[in-house]
Amino acid sequence: MKLFLDTGEIREVEKAAGWGILDGVTTNPTLIAKSGRGFQETVLDIGELLPGGAISAEVVATEYDTMLAEAEEIASWHEQIVVKVPMIRDGVLLVKTLSDRGIRTNVTLVFTVSQALLAAKAGATFISNFVGRVDDISGDGMAAVAETVEMVEKYGFDSEVLVASVRHPQHVVDAIRAGAHIATMPFEVMDKLFNHPLTDSGLQRFIDDFREAGLEIRAKAKV
Numbered sequence: 001m002k003l004f005l006d007t008g009e010i011r012e013v014e015k016a017a018g019w020g021i022l023d024g025v026t027t028n029p030t031l032i033a034k035s036g037r038g039f040q041e042t043v044l045d046i047g048e049l050l051p052g053g054a055i056s057a058e059v060v061a062t063e064y065d066t067m068l069a070e071a072e073e074i075a076s077w078h079e080q081i082v083v084k085v086p087m088i089r090d091g092v093l094l095v096k097t098l099s100d101r102g103i104r105t106n107v108t109l110v111f112t113v114s115q116a117l118l119a120a121k122a123g124a125t126f127i128s129n130f131v132g133r134v135d136d137i138s139g140d141g142m143a144a145v146a147e148t149v150e151m152v153e154k155y156g157f158d159s160e161v162l163v164a165s166v167r168h169p170q171h172v173v174d175a176i177r178a179g180a181h182i183a184t185m186p187f188e189v190m191d192k193l194f195n196h197p198l199t200d201s202g203l204q205r206f207i208d209d210f211r212e213a214g215l216e217i218r219a220k221a222k223v
């Protein structure tokens with residue numbers, strides 16, 4: 001399972017990339033606007049911090065020809081870029097066009113398995129299934145993820161199911177249970193994945209016991 005960071009903040013990407021477990025970054029127009037920096041520079045800086053990682057960057061037009069022009073521009077910035085396209089009619093057609101040209105796409109704002117089917121048929125690389133926004137209105141966001149994973153596997157589509165709009169570590173646990181291929185999350189959520197109180201107390205005990213017994217590990221001097 002791949003772990004992506006959902007952010008437009010360079011410092012967050014730098015920290016998470018330093019943990020050695022980051023596979024990619026998703027951005028969206030809101031996150032880019034929040035970063036206070038330019039779109040292209042932000043996306044390129046993220047790519048530099050995460051060589052080889054998939055960096056999703058979203059078009060903002062909603063009509064096919066303009067979306068295509070934006071997609072071509074965004075895709076030309078760097079080979080790491082995955083063009084993020086909204087789940088609308090013109091968007092699905094755009095995904096088909098881009099996929100025929102070998103350009104990777106991430107279909108965003110997907111909430112149902114039937115929307116996911118359209119994205120998969122168009123050749124989407126990633127299908128971004130939003131969970132938090134559904135849970136926010138008393139729905140079960142993860143239900144569509146489980147259905148989408150099943151659908152993709154049953155029919156042999158190449159698309160990867162990306163759990164988006166993640167709000168807390170339990171969403172990540174549920175994404176694992178649903179067999180999702182990717183989860184993208186805010187920095188604070190990824191940071192929390194490391195934590196368990198028994199890890200902290202257990203580690204302290206190991207260190208204390210070792211030291212109290214007068215033991216030590218002598219590292220060989222480097223030549």
Ligand code: E4P
Pocket residue numbers: 006026027028108128130132133164165166184
């Ligand atoms: C996905 O790629 C989106 O950027 C993101 O997960 C949206 O999450 P939100 O509901 O927290 O805005």
